[in-house]
Amino acid sequence: MLEAKNRLGIIFFPAFDWAISPTHPEREERLLYTQDQLREEGLFDIDGITEHKPDIATHEDVERVHFCLPDVTSVATKSHLISAGGAIKAARLVMEREEEKAFALVRPPGHHAMKFVHGNRGFCNINVEAVMVEHIRAHYGHRRVAIVDTDCHHGDGTQDIYWHDPDTLFISLHQDGRTLYPGTGFPMDLGGPNALGRTINIPLPPHTSDEGFLHVIDHVVRPILDDFKPDLVVNSAGQDNHFTDPITNMNFSARGYALLNEKLNPDIAVLEGGYSIQGALPYVNLGICLAMAGLDSSGVREPDYDPERLRQPQKVTDYIKSLSDRMRELYFNPPRSSLRGDMADGFFVRHKDIFYDTDGISESQVESVMVCDNCPGVLKIESWSSVNPLSVGIEIPITACERCHGKGLQLWEEAQVKGSYRYMQLINRKDGYCRQFGF
Known part of the structure; x- marks a missing residue:
């Protein structure tokens, strides 16, 4: 019988009662196919991998992070509170040592929700990861936290919330904002005057594949994390970099996502975007779960995976290598000239x-x-x-x-x-x- 090297808690919440519309990409089927796949693969038969139910975030949890207008009830439904509560449950499992790692497979997502909230932007109302991080700090003591956002869209909301916090390192790997919503997240966006260098944006060109993403992890993200020395690493685990995603232009694979998590070694992962409901999410989430549990993920393959077809162009490889050198320098020597104000x-x-x-x-x-x-x-x-x-x-x-x-x-x-x-x-x-x- 297989046994996980790392005890892993998995929290599910598909939000049956919330969707922007019945056919919108951000709907409950995003997680239902994943749930079926993980059960079919026997993931929960592995000793050390356990499914948990979410908590419900309180209004106090949200108010600790956001200025909601006119109030929390006006911008966050119960589904949003349970989504954030799922992330909080993941944090509690890890902080109280019931599990060594935790993955909150929850929706609606949250990384486009900024400090002030007037409504929904980028499918997000409240910032799930930020609510979780500040719950940790309120209940378990202050921690240095690194949030690594691997969603294809720039995590502009998380960046906004932590722009001035020197104890939170925010790193976003995303498709270049010149080619995709929200049109932000550029190298010289490095944080506010009291936290310069604590925001790191790595805008990747369209058609970046496994090679490019893993190069950035090895040559930018890991060296920066080793220097910052966080108490906790959180993966804002968007999955819309996948080559089958209908609203992005990247070539990442499920196996690539698993390798990324092996290298990143997050304590907690929280689902963000990812809208290839059948072609990507079940396989990507399986790969991430296996990687976080410390198990072999080399057998995870999508039905239409073709590495030759997905190989990134040489010009993309050259660009990413040059960008990686620049981003390391910007972290270790952030220029005051990057401040705009x-x-x-x-x-x-x-x-x-x-x-x-x-x-x-x-x-x-x-x-x-x-x-x-x-x-x-x-x-x-x-x-x-x-x-x-x-x-x-x-x-x-x-x-x-x-x-x-x-x-x-x-x-x-x-x-x-x-x-x-x-x-x-x-x-x-x-x-x-x-x-x-x-x-």
Whole structure:
């Protein structure tokens, strides 16, 4: 009888009651075929691989991460809370040592959900991984965390949430934003003034195959992780780089995904995108599960896998090698010139325009972070959109120094007196509470 080298917990949640539309790529069948495949392959007959049910994330879990307008109930259904709860269950299994590794096979996904949430963008309402990471920090103590996003689309929401956090390393491998939604995630996007170099974007050209992805893992991701020395590694495990995916242009295989996870060796994986419901997801998820359990995945093959047809062009190989050299240098020596914004009264200020493609919402923001050598800095975001008037969110980070803690409380008091905000929200991680007001 097979025995897993690493005890692996698998959490399933197909979200039967939530879909953008009955025929939309992001629907319940994404996980139902996978569930059938894993059972048919006898995965749960392997000693050390166990299926678990998800928890339900609370509003407090969401409010620890997001400024939701007008409130959590307005932007997150119960399905979203269970999806995030599935990730939280994965974290609990690992943090409490019930399992050595965990894979949350949940939907809806979350990595396009940003700090402020006005609606659904990129099929995402709340950021599942961020809710999980901040649950860990709230309940198990502060941790240095690396999130490696292998979804084909740039994880712009996760990047936005952790742009100013020096204790969270965010690495995104994705199809070049010049060729795919959301059109972001370029090499010089390296993080805010207090966390420069903690965001690493690796935009890969269309038709990148196993060779290119694994080269980046070996020559960029692993060296950076070895330097950062995270307490936890999370794989934001999107699977739409697969050669059969209907909305992307990459040539990654199920075996490639398994090898990537062998090399990456994540503690926790959380499903993101992946829309080849029959041709890819059952095989990719099987490969990832075997890799995380420390078992041989060399026999995982899709029915129409042809390595010669999928071989990446030489010009793609040359480009990826050159890009890899550049990205290592940008991590180890991030230039201050990459910062785009202005200084005002000790704050670094930048302006952002955000489009919610799913819900058709246009949002504008003014984001201000206190420049600080001792902590991530108190954060203030003024936001308004086509569905919500001017509102403000203020965050005091969990590791806030005395100066930033005091400034955050001052900004909160001033916001209440100002009287020009429709909604006001405070995330006070230092003291462990959140506040919301609407007028």
